[in-house]
Amino acid sequence: xxxxxxxxxxxxxxxxxGKELPMIGDPPSVLTADAKLGDDTARFLCVVPxxxxxxxxxxxxxxxxxxAYTLAARxxxxxxxxxxxxxxxxxxxxxxxxxxxxxxxxxAAIFLAAASAADAYASARMKGHPVITLVVGxxxxxxxxxxxxxxxxxxxxxxxxxxxxxMHKEAxxxxxxxxxxxxxxxxxxxxxxxxxxxxxxxxxxxxxxxxVENPDRPAPATxxxxxxxxxxAVIDARAGSTDLSNRLDSEGARxxxxxxxxxxxxxxxxxxxx
Amino acid sequence: MxxxxxxxxxxxxxxxIELDARERAQSLMDSGSWxxxxxxxxxxxxxxxxxxxxxxxxxxxxxVLKGTVAGEAVxxxxxxxxxxxxxxxEVSGAKMSTALDLAAQDSQNGTKTTAILLLETGGVRxxxxxxxxxxxAEVMASMLALRRHAPIITVIAGTVGCFGGMSLAAxxxxxxVMTREAxxxxxxxxxxxxxxxxxxxxSSDHALVWAIDGGEQRVAMxxxxxxxxxxxxxxAAAVRRYVAAGLPPVHRSEQFExxxxxxxxxxxxxxxDPLTLRDSWxxxxxxxxxx
Numbered sequence: 058x059x060x061x062x063x064x065x066x067x068x069x070x071x072x073x074x075g076k077e078l079p080m081i082g083d084p085p086s087v088l089t090a091d092a093k094l095g096d097d098t099a100r101f102l103c104v105v106p107x108x109x110x111x112x113x114x115x116x117x118x119x120x121x122x123x124x125a126y127t128l129a130a131r132x133x134x135x136x137x138x139x140x141x142x143x144x145x146x147x148x149x150x151x152x153x154x155x156x157x158x159x160x161x162x163x164x165a166a167i168f169l170a171a172a173s174a175a176d177a178y179a180s181a182r183m184k185g186h187p188v189i190t191l192v193v194g195x196x197x198x199x200x201x202x203x204x205x206x207x208x209x210x211x212x213x214x215x216x217x218x219x220x221x222x223x224m225h226k227e228a229x230x231x232x233x234x235x236x237x238x239x240x241x242x243x244x245x246x247x248x249x250x251x252x253x254x255x256x257x258x259x260x261x262x263x264x265x266x267x268x269v270e271n272p273d274r275p276a277p278a279t280x281x282x283x284x285x286x287x288x289x290a291v292i293d294a295r296a297g298s299t300d301l302s303n304r305l306d307s308e309g310a311r312x313x314x315x316x317x318x319x320x321x322x323x324x325x326x327x328x329x330x331x
Numbered sequence: 332m333x334x335x336x337x338x339x340x341x342x343x344x345x346x347x348i349e350l351d352a353r354e355r356a357q358s359l360m361d362s363g364s365w366x367x368x369x370x371x372x373x374x375x376x377x378x379x380x381x382x383x384x385x386x387x388x389x390x391x392x393x394x395v396l397k398g399t400v401a402g403e404a405v406x407x408x409x410x411x412x413x414x415x416x417x418x419x420x421e422v423s424g425a426k427m428s429t430a431l432d433l434a435a436q437d438s439q440n441g442t443k444t445t446a447i448l449l450l451e452t453g454g455v456r457x458x459x460x461x462x463x464x465x466x467x468a469e470v471m472a473s474m475l476a477l478r479r480h481a482p483i484i485t486v487i488a489g490t491v492g493c494f495g496g497m498s499l500a501a502x503x504x505x506x507x508v509m510t511r512e513a514x515x516x517x518x519x520x521x522x523x524x525x526x527x528x529x530x531x532x533x534s535s536d537h538a539l540v541w542a543i544d545g546g547e548q549r550v551a552m553x554x555x556x557x558x559x560x561x562x563x564x565x566x567a568a569a570v571r572r573y574v575a576a577g578l579p580p581v582h583r584s585e586q587f588e589x590x591x592x593x594x595x596x597x598x599x600x601x602x603x604d605p606l607t608l609r610d611s612w613x614x615x616x617x618x619x620x621x622x
Binding site: 130133149164166170171172202203225243264304313315325 | 357369373375377379380382383386391395397421422423425426429430433441448457458459460461462463464465466467468469471472473475476479495496498499501502503515516517518521522523525526527531532536543544549551552554563565582583586587588590591593594595599602603605608
């Protein structure tokens with residue numbers, strides 16, 4: 058599966074924008090393009106593998122320093138351009154295996170790079186850009202926090218190639234001193250630990266799960282279907298609040314995040330109590 | 332300060348690191364000003380840990396105190412490094428993001444409320460995996476919303492440090508205060524060693540770990556604002572200064588243009604020498620902190 062990471066992202070970037078090259082001055086690992094989405098011109102962003110990346114630990118579709126700062130710059134550019142006009146939708150196409158696990162990255166403070174990209178996406182959202190994330194493949198850990206998780210609305214394909222998780226299976230097993238088999242068993246019993254997108258959907262964090270035919274090679278009808286869903290998400294985001302409260306108020310969250318919701322209710326009540 | 336004064340200050344200090352999360356939070360606030368919100372007696376615990384044979388904690392490792400610092404309204408949110416390495420779960424995350432949201436609400440309504448985060452955390456609690464990642468994203472969103480109205484002062488004292496998703500939260504802070512004992516990084520050394528191999532990062536080499544992630548390095552290279560002694564009075568004084576300073580003119584996480592150029596200028600053909608980075612980045616061109 059790891060060889061496939063990023064290929065689907067690139068395929069969907071091409072399908073939705075008609076382009077496949079980075080903007081001038083950007084590294085080959087970050088694709089950005091403005092393209093029609095319904096009545097809007099939306100900005101699409103995608104991180105793809107770059108086997109020749111300057112940073113050796115960011116050559117397989119990981120989000121590293123260059124990727125994070127490029128995303129920050131391209132999202133901020135859209136914010137600046139729309140400062141006095143219609144706020145364009147920003148669509149993050151997500152297929153990232155993780156953040157880059159390298160010493161060079163840590164030395165050069167990759168935490169700040171990742172924060173800068175997340176800051177840009179969240180700033181766009183708070184300024185009224187509908188920020189929509191489309192998870193077409195993997196959305197793992199710091200890679201997802203950097204690219205996609207600050208969106209107003211998150212959509213994901215209902216497909217076994219789609220994984221949204223805090224850490225990829227092998228690493229999580231090593232760190233929690235469990236076997237991969239144990240982890241898979243626990244995932245079936247404990248919903249937030251599952252690697253299955255249908256279990257993830259139960260947590261109430263997604264706007265929608267999309268059933269699509271052959272997501273590796275999107276046909277015109279499938280592309281049209283996904284565009285229609287993106288347009289729907291843009292309309293929904295424009296009508297809603299610019300924070301992430303919808304994630305804790307969703308139907309799924311009412312079932313699966315009872316403890317978190319109780320903590321919130323208690324804290325709100327005690328905040329003003331004399 | 333003369334050597335004699337420095338030695339005396341070192342010997343007579345009251346360690347901050349040795350305090351637990353609750354004592355740390357209290358030690359920074361005006362005496363008698365604080366009250367704890369959703370404390371241990373409310374018994375809101377992680378519903379996910381018992382099913383995995385792990386004892387939950389009745390505050391879920393997150394302490395929220397509302398009160399004042401030098402008379403100014405603040406909320407202090409402290410993570411307990413002694414419980415599940417300060418990791419973020421469904422409950423601790425909801426406490427943190429809600430407290431930040433309420434501080435933002437008060438700030439917008441005329442009572443500017445500064446948030447002070449005491450981060451001792453390995454990041455996402457892997458036993459609550461996807462909800463842990465979700466709450467980290469929500470905490471970041473709440474920080475960014477508050478940051479438009481009131482500053483966020485983050486203290487990383489040690490010894491857990493601040494890693495994983497919560498390092499992004501540290502990166503969003505208005506001011507970042509660290510001790511020499513503290514570490515800050517996205518991927519902990521053990522994780523890099525596991526993922527990329529021993530030759531990439533030998534996590535048993537403590538000198539290397541602190542040379543890269545340590546508080547002295549993070550301040551010297553300009554990605555954190557102030558290095559403080561592990562001393563309650565010194566840390567409380569730094570926090571008071573930043574509360575009084577208010578919002579910085581620009582946040583570090585908005586200065587992507589400077590850091591993008593710096594990244595482009597790095598020689599990546601071999602590992603990057605942390606000391607060289609201090610010289611080339613030394614913080615003079617980037618605005619950060621109240622200096």
